[in-house]
Amino acid sequence: MGFVMAHRVCISQSESFLEISAWDQNSPHPYSQRYYLPKISLRKSLADFWTQSKIEKVERVFLNIKNSRTILKRRLGHSPTFLVTEGFENWFDMNLPIKTRSFTLNPSRVESLLDSDWVFGVKERTSATGEVISEVQTEELDFLAAKLELTKNKNICIGFLHSSKNPQNENRAKDYFVAKGFQVFTSHEYAFCKNERQRWLTAILNGYLAPHIHEQLSQYFASELLSDPEMEIEIVTGEGFKSRDQFTALSSLVGDPYLLQAHASQNEVIYYFGFDEFLSVESSTQQDTLSTELGPAAISSPKHEVLPISPTHVLQNDFWGLGAWSDSAAGYEPGPICIGRGLQPTFLDVLSLYVNLEKLEPLQSMLIPQNKRRILEALHSFSKDLKQEWSQKELIESLLRLALTPVVARFPGDRPIVFAGPFASAMKAVFQQLFKGLNISLDADSDFKLTRAPLWREKEL
Amino acid sequence: MNPYFNAACLQSIFERTLSSLPSAALMDSQSQPLFIKYQNLIDIGTYPQASSICDQYMKIKNGDVILLNDPYSGGSIMSTMTLIMGLEMDSTMILFGTRVAFKPKLAREAHVDQEGIRIPPTPIFREGHWNDDFFNIIEHHPLKPQQFQLNLKQKVGEMQAISHQLLRSLEICGLRLNKKLLTEFHATCEQRAKKYVSDISIGEAYTEINLEPATEKLCLRVEIQDSKAIFDFTRTTHSASLSLTDSAVVGACAGALYSSLSQSVPINAGALRAIEVKTPKGSLVHAKYPAPVFLGLTDGVSLVASTVIDLIGQIDPRKKMAQSGFSQVSVDIDFQQGTHYFEWLESGVAASSERSGIPGLDLWKRSHLNPSVEATEELLPLRVLSTGYRQKSGGSGRNMGGDGVTKAIEILQPGALSWAISPPQTKPEGLSGGKAASPPEIAVVIPGQSKQKLPLIGKMSLPARSQVIMNSAGGGGFGEKVEEVGD
Numbered sequence: 001m002g003f004v005m006a007h008r009v010c011i012s013q014s015e016s017f018l019e020i021s022a023w024d025q026n027s028p029h030p031y032s033q034r035y036y037l038p039k040i041s042l043r044k045s046l047a048d049f050w051t052q053s054k055i056e057k058v059e060r061v062f063l064n065i066k067n068s069r070t071i072l073k074r075r076l077g078h079s080p081t082f083l084v085t086e087g088f089e090n091w092f093d094m095n096l097p098i099k100t101r102s103f104t105l106n107p108s109r110v111e112s113l114l115d116s117d118w119v120f121g122v123k124e125r126t127s128a129t130g131e132v133i134s135e136v137q138t139e140e141l142d143f144l145a146a147k148l149e150l151t152k153n154k155n156i157c158i159g160f161l162h163s164s165k166n167p168q169n170e171n172r173a174k175d176y177f178v179a180k181g182f183q184v185f186t187s188h189e190y191a192f193c194k195n196e197r198q199r200w201l202t203a204i205l206n207g208y209l210a211p212h213i214h215e216q217l218s219q220y221f222a223s224e225l226l227s228d229p230e231m232e233i234e235i236v237t238g239e240g241f242k243s244r245d246q247f248t249a250l251s252s253l254v255g256d257p258y259l260l261q262a263h264a265s266q267n268e269v270i271y272y273f274g275f276d277e278f279l280s281v282e283s284s285t286q287q288d289t290l291s292t293e294l295g296p297a298a299i300s301s302p303k304h305e306v307l308p309i310s311p312t313h314v315l316q317n318d319f320w321g322l323g324a325w326s327d328s329a330a331g332y333e334p335g336p337i338c339i340g341r342g343l344q345p346t347f348l349d350v351l352s353l354y355v356n357l358e359k360l361e362p363l364q365s366m367l368i369p370q371n372k373r374r375i376l377e378a379l380h381s382f383s384k385d386l387k388q389e390w391s392q393k394e395l396i397e398s399l400l401r402l403a404l405t406p407v408v409a410r411f412p413g414d415r416p417i418v419f420a421g422p423f424a425s426a427m428k429a430v431f432q433q434l435f436k437g438l439n440i441s442l443d444a445d446s447d448f449k450l451t452r453a454p455l456w457r458e459k460e461l
Numbered sequence: 462m463n464p465y466f467n468a469a470c471l472q473s474i475f476e477r478t479l480s481s482l483p484s485a486a487l488m489d490s491q492s493q494p495l496f497i498k499y500q501n502l503i504d505i506g507t508y509p510q511a512s513s514i515c516d517q518y519m520k521i522k523n524g525d526v527i528l529l530n531d532p533y534s535g536g537s538i539m540s541t542m543t544l545i546m547g548l549e550m551d552s553t554m555i556l557f558g559t560r561v562a563f564k565p566k567l568a569r570e571a572h573v574d575q576e577g578i579r580i581p582p583t584p585i586f587r588e589g590h591w592n593d594d595f596f597n598i599i600e601h602h603p604l605k606p607q608q609f610q611l612n613l614k615q616k617v618g619e620m621q622a623i624s625h626q627l628l629r630s631l632e633i634c635g636l637r638l639n640k641k642l643l644t645e646f647h648a649t650c651e652q653r654a655k656k657y658v659s660d661i662s663i664g665e666a667y668t669e670i671n672l673e674p675a676t677e678k679l680c681l682r683v684e685i686q687d688s689k690a691i692f693d694f695t696r697t698t699h700s701a702s703l704s705l706t707d708s709a710v711v712g713a714c715a716g717a718l719y720s721s722l723s724q725s726v727p728i729n730a731g732a733l734r735a736i737e738v739k740t741p742k743g744s745l746v747h748a749k750y751p752a753p754v755f756l757g758l759t760d761g762v763s764l765v766a767s768t769v770i771d772l773i774g775q776i777d778p779r780k781k782m783a784q785s786g787f788s789q790v791s792v793d794i795d796f797q798q799g800t801h802y803f804e805w806l807e808s809g810v811a812a813s814s815e816r817s818g819i820p821g822l823d824l825w826k827r828s829h830l831n832p833s834v835e836a837t838e839e840l841l842p843l844r845v846l847s848t849g850y851r852q853k854s855g856g857s858g859r860n861m862g863g864d865g866v867t868k869a870i871e872i873l874q875p876g877a878l879s880w881a882i883s884p885p886q887t888k889p890e891g892l893s894g895g896k897a898a899s900p901p902e903i904a905v906v907i908p909g910q911s912k913q914k915l916p917l918i919g920k921m922s923l924p925a926r927s928q929v930i931m932n933s934a935g936g937g938g939f940g941e942k943v944e945e946v947g948d
Contacts, residue, residue, distance in 0.1 A: 086847075087849070087869075088847065090821075090850050091834070091849065094831060094850070094866070098822070103716045104725070105721055105780070105782055106815075106816065107819060109822065127838070127844070161834060161835060162838075164835075194833075195835050195836055197833060319657075319726055320653060322465055322466060390463075398466045401634075402469055405477075405630075406477040408634065409477035409478050409630040410477060410478075411629075411633065435635070436633055436634075436635050437632065438633065
């Protein structure tokens with residue numbers, strides 16, 4: 001019987017793409033592959049990768065489940081029940097940020113994660129000094145439990161005032177509902193937060209994302225390929241690799257920054273240009289809060305920023321009559337024109353007219369060269385009211401510059417800039433062509449930087 | 462390079478580099494605003510005036526920072542400090558403004574100098590040195606805001622870092638802020654702003670609003686010409702209680718006009734060239750020193766902006782909306798150990814033909830975070846009993862008006878309460894058959910006594926364990942409510 005080499009595998013899954021790298025301790029070269037999920041299922045992708053990379057045994061798996069951002073943005077999670085100090089039932093929603101920056105007669109706050117029918121006030125109170133003024137009564141919890149048991153919603157978030165000073169009431173309510181089979185997220189677990197708003201938001205985000213993340217993970221755990229009981233499976237979070245029962249759903253939002261820090265020099269700022277989003281990561285700085293559209297949430301990770309442009313930001317009408325890039329990524333449903341998906345031009349469409357993307361996996365098999373004309377027609381339609389003649393080159397360069405100007409406006413002046421990710425090489429060429437005096441270096445392991453990061457970490461250790 | 466493209470790039474750089482500041486502005490050497498990131502209506506009109514006065518009297522040089530809070534020199538309410546920094550770019554002086562807000566205090570005084578420490582334009586950082594004499598004087602003033610020096614010096618440091626980033630970004634993008642580019646930028650902005658203003662129907666409308674006492678009036682005629690809007694306040698009287706600076710009124714008119722457009726328009730010199738504001742000197746919309754301006758700058762600007770919206774709706778029915786609650790509910794409680802509580806509740810937004818109103822959201826503010834309940838209770842001897850939307854306070858109708866906000870507190874130590882509900886204290890009206898919303902109100906419950914509704918303004922002493930209950934107005938409803946008919 002021959003010796004079986006044990007592999008380590010890192011899997012990074014976003015809404016539409018699956019990136020996998022595998023390596024063993026004797027081989028300096030990891031094998032990596034990327035799959036487009038609308039075309040090939042998760043199960044088939046894993047099976048194909050295992051075959052292609054000739055994996056026989058896996059000893060350790062790192063899972064980076066990063067589509068929580070999409071779940072959050074599109075409100076595809078599960079609204080948890082929210083128990084709050086009586087009298088403050090609206091308080092969470094009243095503090096949601098307003099959507100528009102400019103004055104408008106149609107203002108609105110960002111959509112809540114809570115369903116107002118499932119927010120309940122509880123007669124309890126703790127003072128600012130931590131003294132329990134009014135204890136949680138079991139009779140009230142009995143009444144609530146009877147209501148909640150009628151639903152399938154098993155997630156409860158608890159946000160009591162001053163629970164960070166004294167968690168007695170939150171703990172009492174938690175113990176009660178845990179005993180009844182509910183999953184409970186208490187706000188005092190984030191006692192270091194600045195105030196009740198941040199604490200409650202963090203608990204609610206965890207409650208909102210948890211069912212989705214666990215459902216995602218269960219797909220992996222159900223796979224025969226990952227069923228070896230000796231296999232160690234860890235989840236990538238903003239603070240490192242955690243076991244399944246140690247990580248919080250919210251921490252999966254910041255797995256990318258943790259991975260990208262690997263193999264980075266002290267002072268570098270890494271710009272990652274991926275298929276789903278572009279982000280910058282400061283290699284030696286940590287942040288305690290994550291800026292979400294609902295406000296800051298308490299989660300630790302390397303300091304990073306999701307950049308205001310990505311492959312699927314779409315062009316919209318704007319004040320200047322040129323077309324402006326949308327505030328957020330639209331994703332690949334429907335997706336860019338260049339791969340035969342949507343009708344609205346995306347950043348990837350404009351990029352595909354300017355640089356050669358045909359060697360980029362898995363884009364090479366997806367690009368439809370005949371669609372170039374459709375993209376150009378769509379681009380010209382945005383600037384038609386200016387009544388100015390634009391050459392094709394002028395139009396494309398202007399739109400790329402508009403997209404990237406907010407990025408260069410934050411480029412660090414005194415730190416080395418490193419580009420990584422599948423689009424890194426293309427983006428380096430674009431930046432150097434369109435902007436002046438930029439000193440950008442390309443990460444040596446650029447294309448599969450994310451999933452090869454654990455390998456680099458091991459080598460460093 | 463295409464002027465539209467240059468203008469869009471400049472706007473993008475300004476937005477991005479100044480994004481960490483809640484309120485900021487960049488003006489050219491003529492104090493023409495290139496970019497205004499506003500938090501409220503006042504910011505729009507006052508930043509250009511502040512920079513103009515600072516530059517005229519102080520001759521700002523590169524890196525100098527001038528401080529002011531004088532409302533008659535382009536300041537906001539006096540608890541908010543305005544900083545203007547000189548920034549030399551390509552031999553052109555750019556004036557960079559931002560604001561530092563300290564805790565406000567409800568002021569209902571007869572003289573502006575009784576509303577707080579009034580600081581005229583004063584250099585605080587010049588030729589690389591801090592003005593320590595100034596900070597020492599303020600440090601010993603009984604009304605000095607908390608951590609005044611620390612907060613201001615931190616903000617100046619932030620401005621310096623942003624200035625470096627701004628210069629670097631412009632250089633990377635190959636944009637030189639010289640006279641040619643600035644002239645082209647203003648012209649492009651003006652042309653685009655006028656294009657959108659011209660989408661409003663041409664016409665005019667007039668209204669008179671009676672204040673308290675009824676001899677005091679706000680009179681406004683709005684005229685929409687082809688690509689220009691005129692706001693004429695002729696016949697507006699003086700008011701003893703509600704006075705605004707003319708620059709704040711410009712902000713209220715511009716903010717209201719551009720809010721009514723379907724396209725978000727960056728408010729800068731180009732956009733301001735599309736409007737003309739006529740304010741009679743000495744009237745409540747062009748107050749003269751020493752008229753007190755606190756209430757005018759907090760509540761009066763909302764009244765002016767809401768009046769503009771009403772009139773634009775009369776001229777162009779597509780812009781019609783019921784009245785939002787503009788009578789503000791302000792409460793201030795002084796406690797014995799020198800701390801004080803200030804509260805200013807947001808009202809409900811009115812409904813329009815297209816949508817229902819929005820609860821607890823001031824149309825004219827861009828900072829909507831309510832003070833943390835826990836932080837308030839940690840700092841002050843009081844307990845917040847409840848806070849939430851004021852149920853059924855929005856006007857009914859086909860589209861319901863947004864509810865106002867209710868908040869009840871209990872004070873744990875004796876305190877001196879002052880309150881104000883700004884005039885006119887009327888119900889926010891519904892439109893096209895929609896019903897009016899509930900008006901604002903304030904009540905107190907003193908231990909051993911029954912609930913007592915308070916008049917529009919006043920002061921009183923409260924013993925410990927008293928409760929103060931504040932209710933802001935809802936927004937008016939729109940359209941007749943269609944009764945559901947059973948099968």
